[in-house]
Amino acid sequence: MPATLAQLLARPELKLRLLTPAGTGDLERPIPWAHSSELPDPTPFLSAGQLLLITGTPDDIEAYVSRLAAHGIAGLGYGTEVVRSGTPEALVEACTRHGLPLFEVPYRTPFIAIARFIAERVAADTYARNTWALRASRAISLAALRPDPLASVLGELARQIERPVALLRADGTIDRVAPDDALAAGDRAALAAAAEPLLRSRRRAAGTASTSAGAFSLQTLGAAGRLRGVLAVGAEGLDQAAQQVVTGVVALAGLALEQGRATDAARGRLRTGVWRALLTGDAELAADVAEPVLGALPESPVRVALLTGPSTAAAADWLEANSDVFFARDGQELVLVLSAEGSAPAQAAVEELTERFELRGGLSAPTSLSGLRSAVSQAETARRRASPEAAVVAFDDVAGAGMLALLETPDARAVARASLAPLEAADPSLPATLRIWLDSDGVYDVAARRLGVHRHTLRARVAEAERLLGRDLSGFAARADLYAALRAAG
Structure with missing residues (x-):
């Protein structure tokens, strides 16, 4: 270990003499270096734990010692017979008060001898530690x-x-x-x-x-x-x-x-193979291949979760270590086959995964293992409706909203607004009028009362819309198409 003040004092050839009481400071504190300076305030050039050697008496002894002690100096050595004979008693008293060890350095002991002793101990300690590090590294490498x-x-x-x-x-x-x-x-x-x-x-x-x-x-x-x-x-x-x-x-x-990644990669390829066997309808082969290595496949009915994002690989690693559900990577997608015993547990498990790895996904309706292709289509449809606010969308919710809810996409909105553009250009209020008319099942009397206009006025406005759109709105198909456009345009 590095030198200490106690070791310095014990060296007979240095002839150092401790002037402060034995309990002053820490004589066993490691000393990394020794400096000599006659500056009124040498602390800006010293580090805590170092030793300071001086030959002159500071002008303001109390302030000088206080600064050294506050800076963390390990000890102060006073060289005698250079400027004056003996060490000033005021310096001894100040060091005692501030807990700073003070020792006397006789004239025939050069400061360089003290610095050399400390340097040799530092070098020896560094060599010992480096040797230990080499031995420790070798032992660890063998392990x-x-x-x-x-x-x-x-x-x-x-x-x-x-x-x-x-x-x-x-x-x-x-x-x-x-x-x-x-x-x-x-x-x-x-x-x-x-x-x-x-x-x-x-x-x-x-x-x-x-x-x-x-x-x-x-x-x-x-x-x-x-x-x-x-x-x-x-x-x-x-x-x-x-x-x-x-x-x-x-x-x-x-x-x-x-x-271990090579083993993980092999398991990953096996999972993908089992998944593709399931997609072809060969559930018996998939179960036989999966059971010895991956465990038993879930029994029907099941739900399929389809997840995408930049961290599907990390999510797969996490599932490998922390879950017993069947999953596989198919291209850039992560697929999970979950038990369909209630939708809440399955959706909660998928939501936890998407939150942890910032993924988005869709969850299919319950299906059998032989109907996974249809389940994948459902999961894809649900996933397309995922958003930062709803990272996982269940197909049950999509289906429950009806066919018209599928119109709420950017593509449908763009087509709808283009088809309704002639109405907007001629009369911005005309789309709203047509929406109320269609919501009233095309009954002019009912729609006119809701709009607060005469039924003949409403008929004229519908006729104007027919002219602008270039279509006859008397048939169901044309009305349904117009309604879908009005719904999609928002």
Whole structure:
């Protein structure tokens, strides 16, 4: 470890003599460096924990010592027989009052000897720590060759740095802790809460967390957009050498997690194959293939959820680790086949997924496993009506709104406004008049009373609309088309 003032005082060749009482200050405090300065205020050029050596007596001893103590100087050495003989008693008293250790440096002890001793100890400590870091890294690398490399690496890291280590999954839950009993339930909850925003960002990031077991540093694992988890390491008092070891473990842990991606990719291809078998109507083959690896498929009736967005891959990773529902990626879409035992649980599960990964989707009506093609069409129709306010739309709601609700799309609105443009140009009030007429089932007397006009006036306005539109509105088809346009135009 670095030199301390107690070690300096114990060196017989330096012949240093402590002038303040033994309980003044901390004689075991590590000293990173020693400086000599005769400035009235040298604190701007000093760092906390350093040693200051002087030969002259400050003009204002009380203020001088007060500044040094407030700045965190570890000790003050006074060189005698250079400017004056002995150390001023006022300086001894001031240092005692402010808790600053003061020692006397005899004339024949050069300041450079003190600085050299400290420098040699710093160099020795640095070498020792670097040697330890190399040995620790080697031990951790060897641990990576064991049957369970990730658990072995984390356990070895915890042993080397003598601090707890935790790995959190991509969903923010604790996967493993080393040592096993290192963290209480409250500490685990605190780490999960601190990891949640890092994982939600879906970018490489670092953070910190405070627990009853001390401070932790957090580092995400995996690539941006597809994070694999978070490594939490007890960070209380870690020096640079230990930080280097931790950095190496972050890389190893990320590599160990990425090695599992090949298996995940194979499972993903299997899921896609099972899904496409279901789409062809071969439910028996799909069930036989899925059961040994993916588990049993849900029994009919089922609902199909179709999700899209930039994070479908991350959502699939999360489902792989945290859900037993059947899902598959088909191109850029994420498909879920859910039990149709009530629509609320299925929709709630899909809404949680879309919120976590900022996806949009549609949910089909209940169907059998043999009717999935129709369910996919329903889910696509529902998904097209999704919005930032309603990220998941159920086909049940779309169907319940009726056929005319399907006109509420940008395309339908554009066509409707173009077809009604002649009416708007001739008389902006004419579309509203026609809407009331059609809402009155085309009965002139009823519509005229609602409009507050004579029925002959209304007939004339309808005839004018027929002329402008170039169509006969006496038939149902023409009236239905006009009504749809008026409804879509809003």
